[in-house]
Amino acid sequence: MKLDDAYANVPYIPGGTEYPARWSAQAEAFRDALVAEGRAELGLSYGPTVRQAFDLFHPEGAAKGLCVFVHGGYWIKFDRSLWSHLAAGACERGWAVAMPSYDLCPDVRIAEITTQIAQAVSAAAARVDGPIALVxxxxxxxxxxxMAMPGILPADVAARLQHVMPISPVSDLRPLLETAxxxxxxxDMAAAEAESPALMPAPSVPVTIWxxxxxxxxxxxxxxxxxxxxxxxxxxxxHRHHFDIIEALGDPESAMLDQLLG
Incomplete structure (x- = not known):
């Protein structure tokens, strides 16, 4: 369709097809290390389906707060198992990190995924005290x-939001109507508009777009x-593309984490 090529990333990234296997290997190594140290809780359920679960990685000592990372994949692919290593930076800075999976399209609609992520954030927040950063x-x-929109998260969870960081986000879903x-x-147009943050009022929580x-x-x-x-x-x-932009999350000294966690 008209915009298929515009929204295609893999063909335009050198070695683009190799990234998922690389992510998976790095993530598995990180999980294994934290499991061995007793700092990982894996497969914590937040809803009735198998994919409605999150992994929770703990820092050494008491957590300063909770960071939640939500993966991409156009709402149609991937799960939490590919991204565990990206928790390294926040964990080294003393934050607990939750990484949820969620049900995928076409089994569910994007609006249902939004609801699932709100449930995942709430479930993780019940396990970790302090401020919450979402990325x-x-x-x-x-x-x-x-999640930054009023009424999406429970009021007590929303009150704990310290920062929200959408990285390379899809903020206006209307163009996706012209993709396969x-x-x-x-x-449809109404559903796309209803799920488009760029068409909604600015939230009160601090936000940085990366x-x-x-x-x-x-x-x-x-x-x-x-x-x-x-x-x-x-x-x-x-000099960062759609796949390597997230690598800064694994570096505790990165400018990205400075902005996200303060």
């Missing part, structure tokens, strides 16, 4: 942006649209 990548960037992926999303300078033009647009709609900080990381 999500691509489709996960859309989902954490939705919409056969799985099953969006995107790679070498990303596809539509992702630069999507990040800018949200930053402009909400009048929030907008960081373009030079």
């Amino acid at each position: 999500g990548h691509s489709a996960g960037g859309h989902l954490v942006a939705r 992926m919409n056969a799985d999303f099953r969006l 995107v790679g300078g070498d990303e596809r033009p539509v992702f630069l647009d999507q990040a800018r649209w949200l930053a402009e709609a909400w009048d929030v900080a907008h960081h373009v990381a030079e």
Whole structure:
């Protein structure tokens, strides 16, 4: 369809097809290490289906707060098992990190995934005291942006939000109507508008939009649209593309984590 190529990342990233296997290996090694140290709780249920579960990684000592990472994959692929290593940076800074999976389209609609992530954040928040920072990548960037909206999270959980960081988010879902992926999303214009953070009022919680300078033009647009709609900080990381932009989460000294966690 008209916008299929515009929203395709893999063909435009050197070695793009190799990233999932690399992520999986790094994530498994990280999980194994934290399990051995007694600092990982895996497969914690937050809902009735198998995919409604999260992993929780603990820092050494008492946690300063909770960081929740929501993965991407256009709401149609991947799960929490590929991203565990990205918890390393926040854990080293003394934060607990929750990583949820969620049901995927076409089994559910995007609006249902939004509800599931709200349930996952709430379940993780019940296990970790202190402030909450939300970060999500691509489709996960859309989902954490939705968490910033009034009425999505329970009031007591929303009150704990310290920062929300959509990384390379899909903020306006209307263009996806012109992609073949919409056969799985099953969006019409009303549903797309109802799930588009860029069409919603700015939240009261601090938000920073992060995107790679070498990303596809539509992702630069999507990040800018949200930053402009909400009048929030907008960081373009030079020489980073859609797949390596998230690597900074694994580095406790990164500017990304400085902004997210303070």
